[in-house]
Amino acid sequence: xxxxxxxxxxxxxxxxxxxxxxxxxxxxxxxxLLVTSIIACDDSDYDSDAASPALPLTIAxxxxxxxxxxxxxxxxxxxxxxxxxxxxSALPSVSSLAVTKTINTEVDESFGTNGVMELPISNGADTxxxxxxxxxxxxxxxxxxxxxxxxxxNEVTSDLTxxxxxxxxxxxxxxxxxxxxxxxxxxxxxxxxxxxxKDNFFxxxxxxxxxxxxxxxxxxxxxxxxxxxxxxxxxxxxxxxxFVIESHGLFDPTPVVEQYRVEKFDTDVIQMSIDIDxxxxxLSTEETFLYExxxxxx
Numbered sequence: 001x002x003x004x005x006x007x008x009x010x011x012x013x014x015x016x017x018x019x020x021x022x023x024x025x026x027x028x029x030x031x032x033l034l035v036t037s038i039i040a041c042d043d044s045d046y047d048s049d050a051a052s053p054a055l056p057l058t059i060a061x062x063x064x065x066x067x068x069x070x071x072x073x074x075x076x077x078x079x080x081x082x083x084x085x086x087x088x089s090a091l092p093s094v095s096s097l098a099v100t101k102t103i104n105t106e107v108d109e110s111f112g113t114n115g116v117m118e119l120p121i122s123n124g125a126d127t128x129x130x131x132x133x134x135x136x137x138x139x140x141x142x143x144x145x146x147x148x149x150x151x152x153x154n155e156v157t158s159d160l161t162x163x164x165x166x167x168x169x170x171x172x173x174x175x176x177x178x179x180x181x182x183x184x185x186x187x188x189x190x191x192x193x194x195x196x197x198k199d200n201f202f203x204x205x206x207x208x209x210x211x212x213x214x215x216x217x218x219x220x221x222x223x224x225x226x227x228x229x230x231x232x233x234x235x236x237x238x239x240x241x242x243f244v245i246e247s248h249g250l251f252d253p254t255p256v257v258e259q260y261r262v263e264k265f266d267t268d269v270i271q272m273s274i275d276i277d278x279x280x281x282x283l284s285t286e287e288t289f290l291y292e293x294x295x296x297x298x
Contacts (some may be wrong), residue, residue: 002235003268004229007019007081010098014241018284022291023166026039026275034294041121045297046069046145050189052069052070052086052159053065053070054069054070054156054157054158055070055072055086055087055088055090055147055149055157056074056086056090056158057084057085057086057087057158057160058084058085058087059074059082059083059084059085060083060136060142061085064160064173064289066161068155070157070158070159071158071159072128072158072159072160072161073123073160073161073163074161074162074163075162075163075165075263076134076138076162076163076164076165077134077164077165077166077170078135078136078138078164078165078166078167078170079133079134079140079167079168079169080133080134080167081132081133082087082098082130082131082133082134082162083129083130083131084129084130084131084132084133084145084147084160085098085127085128085129086127086128086130086147086158086256087126087127088121088126088127088128088149089126090116090126090149090156090166091149091150091151091154091156092151093124093151094121094125094147094149094150094151095151095152096118096121096127096150097118097119097121097147097148097149097150098116098119098131098147098148099112099116099117099119099145099146099148100115100116100117100144100145100146100148100149101115101117101143101144101145101146102142102143102144102146103138103141103142103143103144104113104141104142105142105144106295117158120296122154127246127285130145130147131161132145134162134164135164136170137166138162138164139164139166139170140164140165140166143161143162143163144159144160144162145158145159145160145168145288146158146160147160147164151183159191161178164167167266168240168265168266168268169229169236169240169243170227171267172204172236173204173205173206173296175295175296175297175298176198176201176202176203176213176295176296176297176298177201177202177203177204177270177293177294177295177296178201178293178294178295179193179201179202179291179292179293179294180198180292180294181193181290181291182273182289182290182291182292183289183290183292183294184287184288184289185273185288185289185290186283186286186287186288187263187287192289194221194222194223195217196215196217196218196220196222196226197222197223198213198217198225199214199215199216199217200213200214200215201213201215202293204234205298208233208234208235209231209232209233209234210231210245210247211231212231214226214227219262227250228249228250228251229247229248229249229250229256230250230281231245231247232244232246232248233245233246234246235268236262239259240262240265242259242260242261242264242271243260243262243270244257244258244259244260245257245260245275246258258274259274260273260274260291261273261274263290268294269292269293269294269295270293271290271293272290272291273288273289273290273291274288274289274291275288275289276289277286
């Protein structure tokens with residue numbers, strides 16, 4: 001049977017353990033409160049910065065604000081003209097406005113004068129619209145356009161970051177295009193791509209010329225006349241509705257212009273249709289065929 005001394009000893013040990021536990025819990029609570037306070041302060045500063053536009057920038061009447069003081073961000077395609085409206089009302093009287101271009105945070109020395117372009121503002125103007133066309137060279141780069149306005153004593157700056165992705169149009173010359181499909185639409189959607197055509201690659205070059213690699217299966221059977229068509233030029237109409245190929249015969253200089261209707265067009269696939277006169281074979285003058293080309297790395 002436990003005596004009173006033993007009971008008191010056990011009781012003291014229990015009380016001591018309980019006190020240590022309370023002190024530990026209190027310390028943890030204080031630490032959590034401190035961390036929460038720090039995070040709350042950081043969030044407050046972050047939110048405050050995010051609400052500070054500096055020089056407000058809009059594109060197509062739309063704000064492209066990003067978090068942070070005077071920060072803006074936009075995803076766009078190469079070849080797109082951006083009309084960037086700069087609101088100068090942050091300064092009572094603007095005496096100068098300049099834009100600096102950076103690529104991956106390094107100043108682009110080829111832009112303007114050593115990377116800086118002075119913009120011609122009118123006296124008393126409260127806005128200025130700067131036109132910038134996203135370049136193919138901007139693709140997959142971190143492009144920065146930093147706008148700085150000054151009234152002679154003070155400066156205000158806003159930074160626009162552009163994330164430029166290659167457009168389907170600009171992508172065409174960067175790939176080789178495998179001939180992956182030919183459907184005779186008016187023939188019951190019958191597949192019409194010959195075996196010897198399945199290893200053909202088309203190169204629609206940046207200078208508008210066309211190069212064809214007929215592959216190993218060529219100059220025999222269904223492809224006996226490979227090379228008899230000389231391709232002169234290709235182009236995509238401005239509205240991207242038609243893909244045009246100009247050619248002539250190897251033994252006949254008569255120009256041939258084929259205007260294909262663009263059915264599907266992205267960076268991976270081009271599908272286009274055309275009507276072919278097959279009346280000589282007892283068919284109609286407008287037999288529709290659908291062609292498919294799939295992008296491959298050069």
